[in-house]
Amino acid sequence: MKDIFFDLSVRSVRLNFLRSLLASIGIVIGVVAIASMGMLGTNMQLIVKNQLTAGINTIVITPDVVRSEPGSFGTQGTTATGITESQLKDIRDAAGTNEVIPIDRTSTQFSIGSSDGRGSIMGFDQNDMKNIMNVSEGSTPRGESDAIVGAMIASRFDLKIGTRIKIGEPNISVTRPVVRVVGILPTIGMSSSNGINTDNAIIVSDTWYSAQFGGANVYDQVNVNLKDVSTLSAVETAIDNKVNRNKEVIRISDASSRVTSVSSTLSSLTTFILAIGSISLLVAATSIFNVMMMSVSERVQEIGILLSIGTETGEVRRMFLYEAFILGIIGAIIGGIMSIVIGYSVVSAMIGNTAYFFLPESIIYVPAGMLIGIVVCVASGVYPAWKASNMDPIEALRAE
């Protein structure tokens, strides 16, 4: 399309290039603010949500603590708490094809060379370990006294593959059992929502664990890893019906409620920072409005000429809206490019993780910011354009 009114607008912008550029800077700032604020908020949300949802498909089953209180009948209430082998079987039945992981855990002292420490020790079935533990170094245990260790414990004690750890209280009169480090786990951080934060843990086979800490055939925790997270409540209900038949013996929990509440907090935070970004667009709108009014008042006589020789008012309006649109496009393109650069720097400086930056949910804020910038620009031109098209041609012609 070769529209003469578009040509006229382009020429007007070119004629007043510096002024137009200055007006566009407002839009540039607005677009950058909206886009980088939006990306900052979204990246924050994505990172936190991803860390949280790492365990959202896990149902964590623990013995009901009520049972551990001294009971008034018989001995049941005072026995060591745990999920029994028969309860585990019921859980496996109810969980269907989902992975069921029984876990033993307690906290213990240990020594590496001459330094002592305290941390948790967990016992896993060796096959389960192979399936769910992703070591960053070494391998999963094969031998009875092989262990893998969490990232924090590894770095604190400078553990290497092959390091030996003495488990238990330092006591001169007793020879403590020893495990050998065969693998080191990566940092888990916040994704402890599956109930196993391995960062500060020593992980051993369940047989070794039972031999040292007792409790064979009794477990401190059972995790059910769902293949399909949408079956969460169905599986939970099935387990509850099967195991908690007569009385509450196990407690069933998951991370979904926590994820929902944290992500809703984060999304209101994002809205809030976006709102702050939008204020800058308001400032941009004012500067565009100003420049458009200037353009109209500088071109009064020209408008008078256009109207007097038969230009429709709609065509005059269009000419000025084009001008606002061109200013918007210039601002949006510069702003779009800058917001990728600035947004990336802001996200990497403030969150320190740009892994999600180029995901659609995040990068969409660049075109969205550009579009909003253009819309704001054109909207700011509506009144000036209307004013131009409604001039009295004779009055306008007399203007100098």
Next chain:
Amino acid sequence: MSDFPLIRLADVTKVYHLESGDVIALNHVSVDILENEFVAIMGPSGSGKSTMMNQLGILDVPTSGNLFISGKNVAAMTNLERTHMRRDTIGYIFQNFYLIPLLTAYENVEYPLILKYKQRDNSGKAAAILKSVGFDQALSAHRPSQLSGGQQQRVAIARALVNDPRILLCDEPTGNLDRKTGFTIMDTLAGLHSEGKTVILVTHDPKVAEYAHRTIQLEDGRVVAS
């Protein structure tokens, strides 16, 4: 209807309301102008000549009275119809040329064609008209500010003619030109009249007025001779 004049001003009054009082620029003016007339409007400064031209060119509305152009009451037309009549039926030539500063000489002439046909002209009509009014084609790509007064007025005439209007309104077309250039412009207008255009001309110069076949004399907003 066939004996209805091309233009009829019927008892037209135009009053400007100013803080210092009302100015009656046109006072009960009734004038008929027929197809293919060549009319000169004369009168002292401030007598209402330009006001009358603005009425004829439907750039302004009368305070009272009516204007008919080819039988149609202008007051009864919509804004858009008036705009289209300005575009298609009337050609304007002003003392100050009033070319569009951002467009080249050629584009200024092409502009009314674009208004009418909503697309760029590729018929060569604009170029042909520019040539016919004696405009040097080498200057086609120049902006108005790069042209002399006489050259600008030729572009303005070409622009006024390009949509083949029936009426040419010329408000002191030679006012900003030297005498010699003024007369060549008048020769061009006389030629257009002989081709069938209705030409209405405002001038202070009796020599220029001699080109016309009829003179309307205005004084204090009244027609004193016609």
